[in-house]
Amino acid sequence: MYLGTLRFNNVNKVYLGRVHAVKDLSFTVDDREFLAILGPSGSGKSSTLRLIAGLERVTKGEIYINDRLVTDLSPQERNIAMSFENFGLYPNLCVYDNLAYPLRIRKMSPEKVDKRVREIAEVLGIIDQLNKLPAELSSGQKQRVSIGRALVRRPELTIMDEPLSHVDSGMRVHLRREIKRIHRELGNTTILVTHDQLEAMAMADRILVIHEGVLQQLGTPDELYYHPKNEFVAGFIGTPPMNFLECIIKSEDGHPVLFVNGSKIDVSSTDAKLLERYNKDRLKIGIRPSDILISVNPQPDYGIEANVYIMEPLGEKMIITVTVSSERLKIETDPDVRFDINQRVWLHFKKERIHFFDLDTTMRIN
Numbered sequence: 415m416y417l418g419t420l421r422f423n424n425v426n427k428v429y430l431g432r433v434h435a436v437k438d439l440s441f442t443v444d445d446r447e448f449l450a451i452l453g454p455s456g457s458g459k460s461s462t463l464r465l466i467a468g469l470e471r472v473t474k475g476e477i478y479i480n481d482r483l484v485t486d487l488s489p490q491e492r493n494i495a496m497s498f499e500n501f502g503l504y505p506n507l508c509v510y511d512n513l514a515y516p517l518r519i520r521k522m523s524p525e526k527v528d529k530r531v532r533e534i535a536e537v538l539g540i541i542d543q544l545n546k547l548p549a550e551l552s553s554g555q556k557q558r559v560s561i562g563r564a565l566v567r568r569p570e571l572t573i574m575d576e577p578l579s580h581v582d583s584g585m586r587v588h589l590r591r592e593i594k595r596i597h598r599e600l601g602n603t604t605i606l607v608t609h610d611q612l613e614a615m616a617m618a619d620r621i622l623v624i625h626e627g628v629l630q631q632l633g634t635p636d637e638l639y640y641h642p643k644n645e646f647v648a649g650f651i652g653t654p655p656m657n658f659l660e661c662i663i664k665s666e667d668g669h670p671v672l673f674v675n676g677s678k679i680d681v682s683s684t685d686a687k688l689l690e691r692y693n694k695d696r697l698k699i700g701i702r703p704s705d706i707l708i709s710v711n712p713q714p715d716y717g718i719e720a721n722v723y724i725m726e727p728l729g730e731k732m733i734i735t736v737t738v739s740s741e742r743l744k745i746e747t748d749p750d751v752r753f754d755i756n757q758r759v760w761l762h763f764k765k766e767r768i769h770f771f772d773l774d775t776t777m778r779i780n
């Protein structure tokens with residue numbers, strides 16, 4: 415029985431002596447884990463994956479697979495299955511032979527090869543395409559063959575670079591579930607690269623958020639959503655994204671009080687203690703659209719005055735954009751809520767759901 419663990423120890427990748435694509439990256443992936451590497455375009459995701467595969471040389475640092483140092487080993491010596499965004503299929507082999515290839519080179523019997531190929535083709539919805547050449551397929555179908563080829567041999571470590579980026583939306587949701595289900599069934603340690611936070615949240619056990627080559631946070635979907643470590647993670651996870659507002663901290667009767675544009679913001683007693691320890695007079699608060707309540711009448715708890723800017727009915731919910739002085743905030747409500755454009759409204763931020771960030775470092779204040 416193979417294990418599928420991976421360890422990065424201060425790994426750096428510098429291209430052409432000047433593009434520092436991966437900076438001092440250290441993390442561990444456990445056996446059987448499903449890790450998503452998430453970040454915007456150009457953040458170093460593909461570079462990280464190619465370093466794991468051995469397709470790029472590490473500039474500095476070490477990579478271990480199953481506690482074996484592989485930093486200078488060739489891709490073949492690493493026993494990893496890959497699916498890449500640009501598919502990497504053999505153009506002169508039909509779909510069946512593309513899927514069978516990784517099994518045949520491992521000398522599997524033809525009966526077993528046939529069984530495996532048909533199973534994976536069934537799961538991925540390409541069972542009718544087995545006799546076609548890659549050139550005869552749509553890009554979504556090619557991508558599925560590429561995923562199939564990575565999974566067919568049931569490797570201990572599977573890596574996938576944006577495996578669903580060319581698949582249309584209905585099929586994408588289906589394949590998300592299937593890849594997750596195959597992972598549960600096979601227990602193959604899986605590392606998936608994506609720029610789509612919903613995909614990462616829906617599929618992965620843990621998510622590694624990377625930005626400009628630097629690890630921002632590594633945690634479960636819940637940890638990232640409820641306790642983002644910095645403003646970047648807070649703004650990257652969640653749709654619509656978290657709202658940010660600069661606040662002034664004033665002292666009232668010896669206790670810290672937060673103000674946004676002259677309106678007072680209530681904080682929980684835990685957060686009040688946190689603010690007492692904080693020795694600056696400004697900070698940034700983050701509040702998710704679903705953690706803001708909105709009212710047409712001024713009420714004791716609804717301290718922040720705002721104007722309705724635009725209403726977006728999304729079927730199952732309503733997204734309301736309001737302006738608070740020069741800032742725009744997004745609020746998520748039930749779908750049947752209706753306001754007029756420019757109507758004056760009052761807001762309440764759910765106390766327990768306010769996040770605090772340092773203005774200089776952008777780090778979470780805890």
Ligand code: ADP
Nearest residue numbers: 429433435453454455456457458459460461462
């Ligand atoms: P992502 O997959 O997150 O979009 P990449 O890892 O592909 O990001 O790229 C990270 C950075 O490294 C980018 O600035 C990109 O332009 C640069 N880069 C990637 N590959 C090369 C290469 N072969 N040569 C030079 N620069 C590269």
Ligand code: MG
Nearest residue numbers: 459460461575
């Ligand atoms: Mg990429």
